[in-house]
């Protein structure tokens with residue numbers, strides 16, 4: 555039988571590469587590794603890549619294996635999910651992987667200007683009701699700009715037509731340079747060992763016959779970002795009213 559939540563939380567508290575700073579903690583204790591992840595934790599000055607809303611951390615661990623010359627940090631508020639990737643990377647002796655348990659709304663408290671080189675958003679909740687909760691909204695882009703290098707890459711992998719369409723409008727409206735865009739990754743010829751990493755949620759959507767969409771763009775520091783004024787068709791397989799939970803649990 556698998557470990558229960560309490561046992562996973564206990565493991566996480568002892569893991570040397572897991573940092574747990576939800577709102578309640580970081581309000582009282584400033585995060586003193588801000589600006590010092592390389593020197594104090596990774597012991598090198600290699601590029602740092604974030605996976606935001608990492609869940610079990612498949613991209614954090616998978617990319618960590620593919621790119622030992624970079625450092626990867628998975629961020630999520632759900633500790634029991636994160637435990638999977640944290641345990642796997644610890645058992646594999648990976649020194650270029652860490653996890654941060656916190657709310658992404660306060661992500662800029664953990665990284666200094668220019669400290670992060672890339673961001674992955676993997677199957678983020680589309681948050682169809684409220685743009686400010688959507689991880690590709692300009693609200694979050696403004697936060698990412700505070701620590702992402704100028705012109706740093708943002709990757710979005712999603713099942714959601716709503717999330718993909720919204721993000722495409724946001725990117726076009728703000729003239730952010732697009733590097734790659736496909737509405738059907740696995741039939742596009744683009745899927746390689748990086749894009750072929752499959753997350754837990756991704757596999758569920760693939761099993762249900764959904765196309766996987768992928769968008770990669772750059773986020774320059776210059777210019778004011780504004781929200782696109784568009785109406786986007788809602789994903790009919792997700793519950794609009796309970797968009798706080800992820801689609802798989804709320805569908806139909």
Ligand SMILES: C[S@@+](CC[C@H](N)C(=O)[O-])C[C@H]1O[C@@H](n2cnc3c(N)ncnc32)[C@H](O)[C@@H]1O
Pocket residue numbers: 606607608609610611629630631632635656657658659676677678679753754755756800801
């Ligand atoms: C649909 S799941 C995707 C998980 C994983 N990336 C995957 O593809 O299997 C979305 C994840 O984002 C996390 N998440 C969503 N909004 C968040 C926020 N504001 N702060 C921290 N985590 C968040 C959730 O806890 C959840 O684990």
